[in-house]
Amino acid sequence: MNKIWSSQIQGPKTLDLSRELRFRDDRKEFFVKSLGLLTGMTVVDLGCGPGTLTRKLAKWLGNESKIIGIDRDDIFIDYAKNKALEQGFTNIEYLNGNIMNIPLESDSVDACTSHTVIEHVPNYDFLLEQKRICKSGGIVSVMSARPEKAIKSLPSSAPQISEREKELWEPINQAWLKKDQERGVGSYAIEPSQFPHLFEQLGFVDIEIDSIALPVVIDNSSITFEERLLMVEYERQQAIDCLVVGLNQLEQEYEHAIELELLINNRFDKRKEMVMNNQKIWDFQIHILLIARGRKP
Template identity: 50%
Template sequence: MNSLWSNCVQGPLTLDLSREIRFKDCYKDKLMEALGLKSGITVIDIGCGPGTLTRKFSKWLGEQSRIIGIDIDTKFIDYAKNKAKNLGINNIFYIEGDALKIPLKDDSVDACTSHTVIEHVPNKAFLLEQKRICKLGGTVSVISVMHKQIIKALSKHGPQISQRERELWSVIDEYWEEEDKNREVDKYQMKPIELPLLFEELGFHHIKINALAIPTCVDDCRNNQQDRIAIIESERAMELEALEIGIRQVPYKLPKEDIEELRSLIENRFTKRIDMIENGKAIWDFTVVTLIIVSGRK
């Protein structure tokens, strides 16, 4: 049983909520074209995490398609299986396994894709394994997030993170950052220019680069009040789960009163933001995440 990532980096809930926001149905056509996907194919999502993208593929590609998700983390696979079962989805198959040793035959899938995985594994071996299982003429694609280019527009009119909250988080963050280095998180991060060059080196053809900017703005007029509250509740859940994961990074037992104080500060901050939504107060804070998608044919 392997649950290192879900226990110490990102939990299933955190990852699922963030990816639900990222992969909205309105981006379907752009993503399908960029990833080279169409109805009736067999596609594998490598490092599928909680299965968010596999469920989207199932919806977008239809029941006649076969969707496979593979992840080395047991908790992610269990979460993904249970969610698909509860939603009555029957065309997704989940595998607990290594992205560098995928238990599939050569030339057995029409398309391979991954989302923020190549940064954590040996790049060349990762792509060569996908080339092995992909059919001739099939597509291999990689979705990367440009973390340094994320735009965060914060409003001074909304609930602010207090100095006390920052102080309490700083103890956790210090050890978390160090442990991420030990776990080799982002160890294999590539510069954007290096990825298409690697695709070319490994013999892929019809190489394409696509980019998708994904904004998240609570006060956007396309969100009704229920949508706006749902976004804030998702962010609250992600931060509280991050707190529980963060506590595990500290090599000594944190004072219970400090943990409860930090949890209370987080809860209060998000409650105030929801109160603003319910009272019709817009503050126009937003985030824009840029996805870079590199793909090539075998």
């Protein structure tokens, strides 16, 4: 069973929660247009992870479309299948497979897309394989997060990570960084300007570059009280899942794991209390997502 990514790098819940925030329904028009998608298409999501994007595309494009999610991690595929079943989707298929040798016939699909995958695989071969399975006129797109462009606000009134929590995270982070380097995580990241050149070299036409700013702002007036509480819980769950995966990087049991979990929960309990008291502190993050796409002649 392959479960390296889900157990050692990012857990399914962490990815699912973050992507639920990223691919919100009010961004449907932007993503559908930027990815070059139309109702009725067969669309492949490569490196689909927990299946968040496949479910969104299945919903946005309707039952006339077919969405195929492919990932080599068994835990992700099982998670994605169960989620799709729970939510009643009938137009999604999940395949366990290598995205560098896609288990689909040549000239068989209308579009391929991926979200934060191209940074981890040989770029040229990754796009070439997608071109192979697309029909003439098919669309290939990649979404790449640009963390170096993120805007983050953590005012002094926000619950801070204590020095003790930082201290307890340190050995986990060091082990995690070392393991990620050994696994080659992010080793194929390229400069944004190289994306259109890659598409050109592979013979794609109608090449487009787009982007979207993705704010996560708990205190926005347009967000309901219930949504604000849910966002805090999302962030808490991400932190706890991060701890679970982080502990997997260590060679032996971590004696401070329980204390660290308590410190994490204490921090988010304080943030939740602020929401309950309608205390706005304006802590937020704004992430940039780059989208590149081209059409197979």
